[in-house]
Amino acid sequence: MVADDVAIIGVGEVNAGKNSGRNALELGAQAAFLALADAGVEAREIDAVLVEHPMSDPHHMPAHVFLEYVHLRPRLAVAVSAGGASPHAMVIQAASLIVSGVARTVLVVDADGRSTRFQGDKGQAMVAAANDIEEWEWPYGTSVPGRYGLIAQRHMAEYGTRPEHLAQVAVIQRRHAALHPDALYRSPLTIEEVLASPMVASPFHLLECCLVSDWGSALVLTAGADARRSPKPPVWIRGFGACQQGYNLAPLDSLTRSPIHQSAAQAYQMAGIRPDDVDFAQVYDSFPITVLLALEGLGFCRPGESGPYVMSGAIALGGEHPVNTHGGQLSYGCGHGQYLVESVRQLRGEAGARQVPHAQWGVSQGTAALCSASYTVILAKG
Numbered sequence: 001m002v003a004d005d006v007a008i009i010g011v012g013e014v015n016a017g018k019n020s021g022r023n024a025l026e027l028g029a030q031a032a033f034l035a036l037a038d039a040g041v042e043a044r045e046i047d048a049v050l051v052e053h054p055m056s057d058p059h060h061m062p063a064h065v066f067l068e069y070v071h072l073r074p075r076l077a078v079a080v081s082a083g084g085a086s087p088h089a090m091v092i093q094a095a096s097l098i099v100s101g102v103a104r105t106v107l108v109v110d111a112d113g114r115s116t117r118f119q120g121d122k123g124q125a126m127v128a129a130a131n132d133i134e135e136w137e138w139p140y141g142t143s144v145p146g147r148y149g150l151i152a153q154r155h156m157a158e159y160g161t162r163p164e165h166l167a168q169v170a171v172i173q174r175r176h177a178a179l180h181p182d183a184l185y186r187s188p189l190t191i192e193e194v195l196a197s198p199m200v201a202s203p204f205h206l207l208e209c210c211l212v213s214d215w216g217s218a219l220v221l222t223a224g225a226d227a228r229r230s231p232k233p234p235v236w237i238r239g240f241g242a243c244q245q246g247y248n249l250a251p252l253d254s255l256t257r258s259p260i261h262q263s264a265a266q267a268y269q270m271a272g273i274r275p276d277d278v279d280f281a282q283v284y285d286s287f288p289i290t291v292l293l294a295l296e297g298l299g300f301c302r303p304g305e306s307g308p309y310v311m312s313g314a315i316a317l318g319g320e321h322p323v324n325t326h327g328g329q330l331s332y333g334c335g336h337g338q339y340l341v342e343s344v345r346q347l348r349g350e351a352g353a354r355q356v357p358h359a360q361w362g363v364s365q366g367t368a369a370l371c372s373a374s375y376t377v378i379l380a381k382g
Helices: 022-039 060-070 083-100 122-130 143-157 163-177 190-198 258-270 288-297 307-313 338-348
Strands: 006-017 049-053 076-080 107-114 199-200 212-224 235-242 282-283 361-368 372-381
Touching: 006 022, 006 049, 006 083, 006 338, 022 060, 022 107, 022 212, 049 060, 049 083, 060 076, 076 083, 076 372, 083 107, 083 212, 083 235, 083 361, 083 372, 143 199, 143 288, 163 190, 163 258, 163 307, 212 282, 212 307, 235 258, 258 288, 258 372, 282 338, 288 307, 288 361, 307 361, 338 361, 338 372
Parallel strands: 049 076, 049 107, 282 361
Antiparallel strands: 006 212, 006 235, 107 212, 235 372, 361 372
């Protein structure tokens, strides 16, 4: 149990859009200084810094380069590489450092300049820049949309999930993004428009694929006693869980039952709550199928029922479990830490027109590696 031991007391975010001309260091530094100011914390008070490996500016020691750039001198600095779930993995590590007494105040930073760095065909450019060591799938021409498309096709074959179910995820998140002044895409969207957009990798159309943009986000976590003295209401880390199944599709136990089931069960048990207690969820949404698997894994609906659940309006604002109230990667921006930042803003009551009324409990779900890596974080209002 983390109980009242750890809280997020500051957040900062730069949703820089497309081709901002800025690199990961610049974006991460701005987000970090915004988070420190939000928390009312001086740079000298930071004991540990956790940084995501940026794809756009690779370096074998990115955390230490970041420290030089922002003139920080913590006791501990580590770079984490867990794909789109890196900020969630870092928050879990930060909470563990604080509870164990290794650190008292931790800065978590996630930034990348992907839109600026990867010109032309951004998908191909990112694959080339990643320089991944792969034996079984990449050498044979698979792509990220293609492999997620295989997961979606299996879900459709097993459960009767329809293209309209997938498209509705993008429609609802665009509706939420329209309420956020910093969202990249805010114009209304219909199911028909989604299905009429160019096919990228069956069954995904262009409007069902993650944005490619530049971003920076940061969070400040601290011990309970200090959190209660912070200028803004602390958001408590009540529970978390993690589960890994490798990276590629071939080793997965199932294409339609993700490890979110395991990580969510751990998080709920630690927090002492059930899915029905959750007021909102911010879930990684590289493609609509990622959202459907998260809805099932988080226990909001039974396996195979996520498509009809989405069509019922349950994940829209005003529904049973609003999802990605800021618009997610399908409409807001490409960042990985956005889900945690939005969760904090919801629980502080700072979300404006997209605010979930009386929000007390939120789940932030980090998913990566073709849905084979999962980190679930449960947060509660201070």
